[in-house]
Structure formats: structure tokens, C-alpha cells
Amino acid sequence: MAPAPGAQEAPGGSDTAGADGDRGADGGPEAGVGRAAPTGRRLGELVVAAVVTGLGAFVLVDAGSIVVPGSANTLGPRAFPYLVGGLLLVAGVALLVQVLRGRLGEEEGGEDVDLAVRTDWRTVAILAGVFVLHVFTINPLGWPLAGALLFAGSAVALGARPWWRAVAAGVVLALVIQVVFGAWLGLSLPAGPFLRGVPFLHG
Numbered sequence: 082m083a084p085a086p087g088a089q090e091a092p093g094g095s096d097t098a099g100a101d102g103d104r105g106a107d108g109g110p111e112a113g114v115g116r117a118a119p120t121g122r123r124l125g126e127l128v129v130a131a132v133v134t135g136l137g138a139f140v141l142v143d144a145g146s147i148v149v150p151g152s153a154n155t156l157g158p159r160a161f162p163y164l165v166g167g168l169l170l171v172a173g174v175a176l177l178v179q180v181l182r183g184r185l186g187e188e189e190g191g192e193d194v195d196l197a198v199r200t201d202w203r204t205v206a207i208l209a210g211v212f213v214l215h216v217f218t219i220n221p222l223g224w225p226l227a228g229a230l231l232f233a234g235s236a237v238a239l240g241a242r243p244w245w246r247a248v249a250a251g252v253v254l255a256l257v258i259q260v261v262f263g264a265w266l267g268l269s270l271p272a273g274p275f276l277r278g279v280p281f282l283h284g
Contacts, residue, residue: 223273
């Protein structure tokens with residue numbers, strides 16, 4: 082029987098409809114077509130969850146072996162390892178539960194990286210020099226000054242401006258760390274010759 086006037090048969094007949102039936106509304110493959118089961122990704126996330134959980138348990142057990150000095154007050158040197166170990170353990174167990182329930186992480190697209198840009202070796206060399214300088218100055222100058230040089234030098238090398246603001250932030254951050262570790266956690270960081278007489282800076 083001849084087709085009705087004005088009606089045109091699609092090339093390929095029903096094959097075109099069948100091919101189009103395998104595509105979604107956006108023209109891509111229909112959900113579930115050509116997709117492999119995420120068995121490998123599930124196993125990988127289970128391994129990550131198990132490693133994080135085991136690491137948290139190890140940190141908690143190992144923190145109990147830290148000797149608390151008689152001068153330690155309030156928190157003591159075990160507080161920070163207990164906090165880190167507890168957070169690792171909770172995160173690992175939570176991730177393990179999510180993976181077992183089938184809630185896998187979403188795959189991210191490729192990073193927008195310009196491969197034509199060359200490595201800034203000058204900045205890398207300055208950062209390496211700052212770290213080496215910190216290692217050799219922490220004992221003779223003490224943590225506050227060596228830490229301030231580390232933070233300020235790294236910030237300036239990475240482009241922080243003005244430089245005096247980076248130096249001020251480095252001094253404040255180094256002093257805060259000295260107080261936290263020395264006065265609260267009972268861990269002795271070298272105060273250096275300039276701050277040796279300040280009692281609350283020592284563990």
C-alpha cells in the first residue's frame with residue numbers, strides 16, 4: 082500500500098527508530114547502556130575506608146603510650162593525638178557504612194590544567210631554601226622566630242603582598258603555636274634566647 086501523500090518514510094525504516102531508542106533525551110546513551118558495574122571503584126573505596134579506620138585505631142592506641150610529664154596541665158600531650166585518632170576513626174567508619182550501603186563517590190571531571198605553563202622553579206627554589214633555613218634556625222633562634230620566618234618566607238614566595246603583613250601574620254601564628262603546644266599540650270618547643278624567660282611559652 083502506497084504511503085499517504087506528504088508522508089516521508091525515514092531512511093533505514095524501523096532501524097532508525099531502533100537506533101534512536103537506545104539514546105536518551107540528550108542524545109547520549111540511555112542510562113544503563115554500555116555502563117560497567119562499579120565493582121573496582123567500590124573495592125577501592127572499601128580499601129580507603131578500611132585504611133582510614135585502621136589508622137585512626139592505631140593513632141588512638143599509640144596515643145595511650147605517650148608519657149605525660151608531671152608539669153602537664155589541662156590537656157596534656159595526649160589530647161591532640163586522641164583528637165586526630167578519633168576523627169580518623171569516625172570518618173573511616175562513616176565512609177565504610179556509606180560504601181556498604183551503595184553510596185559511592187561521584188567521579189570528578191578532569192582538572193583544568195594548562196600543560197603548556199612551565200614550572201616556576203624560582204618559587205620552588207625559594208620555598209626549599211625557606212624550609213632548609215627553618216630547619217637550621219629552629220634550635221639557635223627558637224620556634225617563634227624560626228616559625229615566623231617559615232610562614233612569612235613561604236607567603237612572600239607565593240606572592241603575598243605587602244610583605245610586612247605576611248611577616249606580622251607569621252609572627253602571630255608562630256606565637257600561637259608556641260602557646261598551644263607549650264602551655265596547653267605540655268610539649269616543649271624551643272623558645273629561643275629572646276623568649277626564654279617567658280614561663281607560659283614552655284611545656
